[in-house]
Amino acid sequence: MNNSEVAQVVAVVLEQLGLTAGEMSQRQAKKVYGGYFVELVKAGRITPVHTEKGHAGTKFYRVADILACKAEDTRKAQLLNTHTL
Secondary structure, eight states: OOOOHHHHHHHHHHTTSSSSSSSEHHHHHHHTTTTHHHHHHTSSOOOOEEEEESSSEEEEEHHHHHHHHHHHHHHHHHHHHHHHH
């Protein structure tokens, strides 16, 4: 199990225990995950779980979804790296 997979499991457990909301705003996700998050959204790999009403309409994303994509990409990279050696 790699670090991305562990982080995903921890995020899900904390969410299920009610210790965190398990969501973050689009702005916060960009700060934390940077261009990686932007690319996930552009590619349609993640979508907002809800959007606030109002003129700004803040979008919220599940942290576990972001981490699941990161874990999947890490696994793919490790496979490619293994096969090219």
